[in-house]
Amino acid sequence: MSIASGARAGARWALVPVLAANMLVDALEVSATLVALPAVGSGLGAPVTRVQWIVTGFAAGFGGALLLGGRLVEWFGRRRVFLAALLVFAAASLAGALADEVGLLIATRVVKGFCVALTAPTGLAIIVASVPEGEARRRAVSVYSLFGAAGFCSGLLLAGSLTGAGWRWTLAFPAPVALALFAAGLRVVPREPAGSGGSGGGPRRHAVVAGAALTAAVLLLVYALARGAWGGAVAAVAAGLVFVLAERASPRPLVNTALLRHAPLVRSALGAAALNGSYVGFLLVAALDLRRGGWSSWETALAFLPAGAPLALTALHSGRIAARLGPARAVAAGALAAPAGYALYPHSGAGGVRYAELVPAMSLVGLAFVLAFTALHLQATGSLPTGLQAAAGGLYQTCVQLGAALTPALVSALYAASGPGAALRLVTAVGVAGAGVALAGLAHPSTDPS
Structure with missing residues (x-):
């Protein structure tokens, strides 16, 4: 019996909203904390090089765990992984909101990133398995994607409303929502047939070691970039070496090395890492700069809306836009627009x-x-x-999140040492590098096999 036929037709209408609402909560984590970040730093007495971890720690946990997360779903099943991750996410949200020490808060952010690495792709997999192919599935995936795109704007408005009353409310808000989604998920997320998941995936030891080593390497590299710590960089290289050795020893590695020879995938992953990393770094600088200029959290949230609302408003048409322009031309146009925006950020000084x-x-x-x-x-x-697209998507999304972890870490260090001007120049340089990759892609369109 398939999951689709096993799921009660009467409950299917509730499944997609539950999964989509979880995607919205996942997506608002970055925007809400960007707005709340200056208040968190003031409340805990933490410098920018430490408080930036509430953004980069989340992205590092997300990116570091994505590849291992797919294997965990194979071993334990979609339903169990999804529901367990929701519970841990809720507990980490509450612990972070109650934290009186920045180290504990950072740890909760990494844990939450790990949980989102499980719930976001697993939610989409549950939809694909539970909703019949055709128009119903297309609508379900569209709703799921729309909620994800709307999450950034929702996070801005949420943080703008709650941070004024206290930054802890912004961090605590996801906890009861995740618990409510867990309770709803118990009823509507379908059980998998006996024998699916649980035993597959090859030797677990290699995968766990590789996944843990990758996450450690990312966290250590963020630490090294933010603090200028050579010891952290050396440790990151060592963790990376453990990852490579574990992958080489595994009969089924987390990364299919054949994908690394696929030029469109490599270009896209690098371009997306540059775009996402420079974007988050830019908003980090703007949040700190506006707070220094006396802006409230609500005013900062409204200022950020033009950077997030267009994606939410066009989410259902983004595929059509890319097809109309051609992926390579759309990527190049977007990659050029980003550094142009960074360069236009106003430098109004003390006023x-x-x-x-x-x-x-x-x-x-x-x-x-x-x-x-x-x-x-x-x-x-x-x-x-078709058989490689899921693995390529996981590798691509890992790079997207790693960009959001590494670039803001270095940006925060420059901001603390030299002010917003130097930090914005770095953000712009990363954006320009991404534009260079995108322009190179115009000569080798991805529609041509490589």
């Missing part, structure tokens, strides 16, 4: 920044995501055989 001055920069950054983000994914996987 502060006016909202009207921010709109051009934020709007161009928002346009960059509308043009490039879906097109990058299509370019990454479009010319691969």
